[in-house]
Amino acid sequence: MFEDVRKAGFVRVRVDGVIYDVDEEIELDRYKMHTIEAVVDRLIVRRGAEDSNVARVTDSVETALRLGDGVIIVQNVSVEPPKDLLFSEHFACVHCGISFAELEPRSFSFNSPHGACPVCQGLGVRMEIDPELVIPNPDLSLAEGAIQPWNFSGRDDGYYTQLLRAAAERFHIPMDVPVRELTAQQLDVILYGSGTERVHVAYRNREGRRRSYETTFEGVIPNLRRRYEETTSDYVRSKIEEYMVYSPCPACGGRRLKPESLAVTVGGKNIAEVTEMSVSQALRWVQELRG
Secondary structure (H helix, E strand, O other), X not given: OHHHHHHOOOOEEEEOOEEEEOOOOOOOOOOOOOOXXXXXXXXXXXXXXHHHHHHHHHHHHHHHHHHOOOEEEEEEOOOOOOEEEEEEOOOEOOOOOOEOOOOOHHHHOOXXXXXXXXOOOOXXXXXXXXXXXXXXXXOOEOOOOOOHHHOOOOOOOOHHHHHHHHHHHHOOOOOOOEHHHOOHHHHHHHHHOOOOOEEEEEEEOOOOOEEEEEEEOOOHHHHHHHHHHHOOOHHHHHHHHOOEEEEEOOOOOOOOEOHXXXXXXXXXXXXXXXXXXXXXXXXXXXXXXXX
């Protein structure tokens, strides 16, 4: 490999972070993995003389990109310890492997699937379950039907009634006190679930047969959200929407674009931040860009 580097016209290599002349005797442990990099150029940039180095830097970067298959390392030796800066001309992170499509004008349009936030489809808002609509009267207890969407059957042995009782028993949540008197932790379990902890549920199905099983308690709000997203019934969706309100999309924050598009900045601003400016603010920002 060192001979290949020499034939390519380079006189230095970096092996495991240490720079050597290619003519030196460099000992490698055959049983260990080594990182071997060709040193394309070394350059001292003096204050006030930056422009004189542009052509040389450009030439060196192009050579390094060719040799490194689109990836180069710039080592800053003016700091202690020296710091490596990794650059890539590919639309992918060389550290974690995440990749992106090439940026195009449609990448910045929420009317295009190439730019729209995948969670809200570019609307900027999303229907979310509102806890205050789920429990409209906190003076009621769980036993009295405080959980409105689970209080439609009127049956004491129905599935959701027994599921709620099982969760209340497992997590020591009183069923006979007003909901407003429950602790924040108890209410959080009821609304958002128990995580991986399991409860034993016994109930009577529509045919009158007794059924029992163990399951995690997903919580009222995740249950409604899951059913809303999974159902093919317009009726079920409309009933669940009675407990929903429009709120800013949790993924894009109401900015309607996918994260990759919002990550692109010019002068420290992404496209959503620029469109939120007033005309005078935008004019001042453009003037500052021009220097």
